[in-house]
């Protein structure tokens with residue numbers, strides 16, 4: 166008899182498995198339908214021995230010392246500040262847009278103060294900000310919107326920014342200085358030996374039994390367990406009874422080149438040209454030394470694994486229906502990005518899992534079942 170059957174060995178499921186096994190000394194069966202642990206953060210060595218991220222680049226960043234300290238129990242870190250360039254008008258320029266982006270693109274020599282005025286002159290006055298287009302145009306004007314955002318968003322979502330809710334681009338991070346870091350969080354590190362090694366340590370507790378290539382449906386009535394933590398798609402749990410929650414997917418093309426380097430930074434975005442949205446070169450992220458280099462090209466797609474919930478009001482309403490069913494389902498805890506139908510960064514999912522653990526402790530005293 167397991168105390169817990171945990172569905173999904175990504176951050177949500179693995180953190181909870183570790184907490185329940187370590188702090189409550191409970192027996193956990195952790196399953197995943199994929200042939201590996203780590204969920205979307207899974208990384209592996211390719212045939213040439215280069216460390217790559219199977220599901221696209223995962224950069225760890227957080228402002229939470231608590232979350233950073235918690236993960237530090239399972240890994241050492243490599244300091245890494247992520248930088249992204251955009252291929253615009255045949256030039257590689259920093260994104261988020263900063264002083265160097267504008268000066269390079271327009272052949273100018275503006276100062277930070279002048280750039281503020283430059284943006285203000287171009288920003289369009291919009292009465293009520295409703296769409297993603299409104300958000301961007303009201304900050305940087307139409308020309309930069311066309312160059313950097315419109316094409317990228319159309320590729321990424323298959324929709325024009327004017328059709329997407331403002332929440333998709335709730336904030337346009339522009340800078341008037343030369344800071345070219347993609348993130349400004351206090352903690353920006355990559356797990357020194359990769360995410361998968363970190364997950365192995367996290368779920369390596371003797372109270373945790375891991376089974377991959379295992380479907381929830383195939384074990385739920387076979388393996389005795391007291392409670393469930395479900396980190397899969399919430400609509401699937403309820404047999405899609407109200408309809409399917411829509412997602413945008415990606416196709417990843419992993420390529421190894423017989424040369425040491427391909428591009429100057431970890432990620433290059435393609436907002437104007439190509440069918441792919443971005444190219445990642447992992448050696449920048451991992452610090453690995455190798456005579457070859459590994460890249461991933463990302464092609465957005467309507468079909469495939471569920472990656473990005475499509476942020477439209479009607480989809481949120483559909484999710485709320487499932488959420489109400491979830492709240493009325495005893496002994497099942499719904500955790501993680503698929504069960505809550507929202508895009509979250511890794512640190513936010515760790516935070517969600519730690520908060521869930523606190524709630525479990527409050528509502529279920531240790532040993533209550535014995």
Ligand code: FAD
Nearest residue numbers: 173175176177198204205221223224381397501502510511
């Ligand atoms: P997941 O990692 O998806 O784990 C859920 C697991 O449940 C999956 O492995 C799935 O196979 C399993 N599962 C589902 N249903 C079943 C079932 N019925 N039976 C058995 N198993 C099941 N975050 C960052 O912080 N930085 C980044 O740079 C970053 N980059 C990203 C890039 C891309 C392309 C994507 C899509 C996401 C990115 N993220 C990033 C977000 C990050 O992937 C998520 O925050 C994190 O993976 C969420 O963890 P999770 O445990 O909720 O879900």
